[in-house]
Amino acid sequence: MNETRHESIADELTDEILRGRYRPGDRLPSERELAARYGVNRGTVREAIKKLEQLGLAHVLPGGARVLPLEEASLDVIGPLLALNELPDAQLVEQMLTVMSALMKVAAQQAMHRASDEQIDTARALIARLRDKRLGPDERIQIRHELGRQFMTMSGNLVLMLIARALRMQIFAGDARTASLIHGADDQDVYLQRMDEALSSRDADAAVATLQAVIDLNQRQVLNALRAAHANGNGVDDGHRKLAS
Amino acid sequence: MNETRHESIADELTDEILRGRYRPGDRLPSERELAARYGVNRGTVREAIKKLEQLGLAHVLPGGARVLPLEEASLDVIGPLLALNELPDAQLVEQMLTVMSALMKVAAQQAMHRASDEQIDTARALIARLRDKRLGPDERIQIRHELGRQFMTMSGNLVLMLIARALRMQIFAGDARTASLIHGADDQDVYLQRMDEALSSRDADAAVATLQAVIDLNQRQVLNALRAAHANGNGVDDGHRKLAS
DNA sequence: GCCCTAGTATTGGCCGGACCAAATTGGTCC
């Protein structure tokens, strides 16, 4: 592995917290104790704990560090949450797709008005590549990913870009299998064609409608695949913290 | 100030990066040099830099730390960005409101279907309090804030909650004036009443429509107030990095 | 019995110096 000591310690602690080994309100072991437990220097533990704090999983102050409830965490806990079990939690994936969908529609809407001609062309080129039948699955994911990013960029909305990027990072943080699961199968060529037309005529309504259709289709595919995989018993759901409040 | 050394150093470095003192691709001064510059121990500097890394403003690896482009940053840079000048950047605020609006609509939509009766009651109680004419401005902001949080909770969508929470934190990270600027003036009682009715009958369409109206109104108010304040010359915009790409 | 207070042990924040491995840098040789 290419991880530094404090990174792997942070990962381990994150995992323990998310699995409920330490519950909200609990005190985390002291830095000195963790240092002893992991056989590292206290400074190294401090860096690991710093990351937990940034993740919003723990609040640390003189006297001790306490675990925070999941609802007060940072967006970046989603990655670890997805990686908690063999298979990502279907409910969480559904929630992510719901949000992504809403954000993409806003982005598309604004993109149609604000994008430069060059940006539109770039997007259309990506769509053209997606319509190539001889595309490998990994390439397809990659291009889709770039297309999504392109829409965000075209919207000119920094907040939108940052959120979308953060969500994407969470997906790619885990193993590649998770990423390929979350990106569904292939797209219907009809939709790609419609999207291309919407782009060339800068028709915002058409773009949003097509996006809606394509995303809905994708969402169904992904969730079906996920549930099927879960049913196959691959997803060992060993009682981690409930997602719904 | 109640800030630890590494926090204030992190804030200072963040500010310098966002102002363009260090540009994307630049190497940050070495830990040893920064330690000397701030007159602190290297470990303290390391903790500060760790935060920059978490903010997505710098990528650090043996050989040196490099500054990253704003587009690759974390959502949490929005707080520092808002606090960069006396007055928050109007364009950024507009972008935030746009995203918030979209998220709120998704939340309301889902909330109408999934919320428990108790949760609906809680939301309605908050609305009732908002309709009280004798409400101080700070209280109003506080209750609005709680109402937004309540909608997110009712949606049962963790991703939605985390994003909304992160955005809210960014607003409240700076001084209270920023927060009060971003929350507009008062609400039209008509809308509050309509929202109450939508809640009691669990009418998702009505809820979303009302939300749309109230948010649009609020957005106009906020942006007008902001632009007016900017025009008064309070917003010293000393050439920080451009937001739009 | 319960609540409040004072004192002590514990904990995080920070310091100084040190060693190693990876990356950068600058010079050399082709």
Added chain:
DNA sequence: GGACCAATTTGGTCCGGCCAATACTAGGGC
């Protein structure tokens, strides 16, 4: 000009130690 190698710089980690703030506990007042 470009490829190659050694010296230097830089981040990752370790050790041991001091201080101030917090948590815990024992004692006193009710």
